[in-house]
Amino acid sequence: MAKREDRRGELAEAACDWALEHGVLGLSLRPLAAALGTSDRMLVYYFGTRDALVADIIERSTARSVAVLAGLPAQPDVASGVRALWAAYKDDDGQLDRCQWIYAQAAAQDMLGAPEGGAPAAPVARANDAWIAALAGYLTRCGAAESAAARCARFVDAAVMGLHLDRHVERDEDLSVVVNDLASAALLLSGVSFSRV
Numbered sequence: 739m740a741k742r743e744d745r746r747g748e749l750a751e752a753a754c755d756w757a758l759e760h761g762v763l764g765l766s767l768r769p770l771a772a773a774l775g776t777s778d779r780m781l782v783y784y785f786g787t788r789d790a791l792v793a794d795i796i797e798r799s800t801a802r803s804v805a806v807l808a809g810l811p812a813q814p815d816v817a818s819g820v821r822a823l824w825a826a827y828k829d830d831d832g833q834l835d836r837c838q839w840i841y842a843q844a845a846a847q848d849m850l851g852a853p854e855g856g857a858p859a860a861p862v863a864r865a866n867d868a869w870i871a872a873l874a875g876y877l878t879r880c881g882a883a884e885s886a887a888a889r890c891a892r893f894v895d896a897a898v899m900g901l902h903l904d905r906h907v908e909r910d911e912d913l914s915v916v917v918n919d920l921a922s923a924a925l926l927l928s929g930v931s932f933s934r935v
Contacts, residue, residue: 753770765788767782817925871891883928
């Protein structure tokens with residue numbers, strides 16, 4: 739049983755690596771299996787269904803993005819923390835950028851495929867919860883009051899996701915102006931008195 743779990747874990751990590759390069763929209767088991775040096779039947783054996791494999795990829799991708807966030811040094815204030823977060827999208831090895839694309843694709847697929855008013859699928863909801871909790875922790879390390887951190891994290895996350903989507907059609911200098919505005923607004927929501935900043 740341990741060997742089966744080890745092999746499943748190896749395949750899941752490799753599938754996550756593949757998805758971070760190719761995305762999850764329209765993911766098909768046969769080409770993925772060929773890229774991983776296995777068969778689609780073996781992927782079904784280890785994961786059960788394509789959806790279960792995609793859920794595993796989303797979970798692993800989220801864990802990787804949370805690890806990038808955990809590795810960001812605390813900044814002197816929330817505004818600086820927001821700027822450092824945005825810089826991480828551009829300056830790290832691309833991991834955070836690619837992980838956010840996996841989340842955006844999975845969320846869009848859920849949104850487009852869900853019945854009107856339907857709840858998001860569990861993997862996307864869990865990914866969102868994990869990311870918001872990690873972002874709130876990061877903003878707290880940057881000086882946000884614990885009582886305001888979750889609210890501030892949701893605000894920053896919504897804006898950064900929009901900026902992330904715009905990054906491929908907007909000029910960097912234009913986005914930088916918006917990031918600075920976001921940083922200032924996040925500071926206002928951080929529950930920190932301005933005499934401390």
